[in-house]
Amino acid sequence: MLVINSGSSSLKYALVQPDSGQSLADGLVEQIGERDSPVPDHHAALRVAFEQLASDGIDLKSCGLAAVGHRVVHGGQTFYRPTVIDDAMITELQELSQLAPLHNPPAVQGIQVARKMLPDTPHVAVFDTAFFHNLPPAAATYAIEREVAEKWRVRRYGFHGTSHQYVSEQAAAFLGRSVGELNQIVLHLGNGASASAIAKGRPVETSMGLTPLEGLVMGTRSGDIDPSIIGYLCREANMSVGDVESMLNARSGVLGLAGERDFRRLREMIESGDSAAQLAYDVFVHRLRKYIGAYLAVLGRTDAVSFTAGIGENAAAVRRDAVSGLAALGIELDEQRNLEPARDARRISTDTSPIAVLVIPTNEELAIARDCLSVLA
């Protein structure tokens, strides 16, 4: 399976053997469409990816490629299963771009180009919203005028679903239990960040909403804000709606507060006494703790809290600061275990902690490849 993840300015790909989980090759094409970039568009990006695969000794036409899996951010209410792509579906995906103008168009472009380049291979779309399709109405509904919400499909959809599902299954396997008997919190902390509460395998809450802007503080996104801020800035600061949206998505979060979004650099800045970096870190961790507390209450009884993605898997300080001092709520971190560097799934709570705290590496490419396999079977 070739898995393609087309973002606005990057394209990630991986050639995966879904049964064994082995990744045969993977890579990243960056700076698509940026000024002075040798990669003007997604067509060129995919050509670069194919050339990189060829230089790794892989010929896609003869390597036994079964399908191409495409990650699509927003499936709306229409798509919540992995779906084999045809022309009619492309039209529906383009319509869905209204709901996700920043996220869906690059994926649709990537799909169109890939179908042209590999016309004889099935292409499958896998949606980031799918896992959260059945969020309970109380969690999925915004308390706004009902007719408006229904007409414009305004509800909470949730994103990073592939990762939340995969990590919750891996966490259960690590604990030697089935997902159906566990209540879990998953914290996906990468450039985008989201939390989910999963009761016996079923998601009951997640932090992202209509779009991936809601919830936790992220690399460049604000997460939760008072919605009045948007109207206030449009009226008083003469900003357009588009200006405010691009500020909230691209120039806010940790980047907006500290001028830097990478947590490795942020740590160095904090160590050199940069107070803006310290505040950005504190705001990030405070929001995260607030969500953990909220989700413990939503679940009532929690068995496991799992950290995943770039920050969750690597930033021991973030994990410590997010769950330290929560013994009264059933979380007892083992500071030493938390500091030990490792790549595999591991427990970072004490053996007697009522709630297991885990680090579970995510693998969205493998999860997408397996989703493709399930629909082709």
Ligand code: ADP
């Ligand atoms: P995405 O897939 O959303 O682009 P990732 O899951 O790759 O993001 O996470 C990227 C983030 O992970 C980086 O911005 C960086 O802040 C953080 N990160 C990666 N490695 C480390 C590390 N060793 N220590 C701290 N943070 C790290």
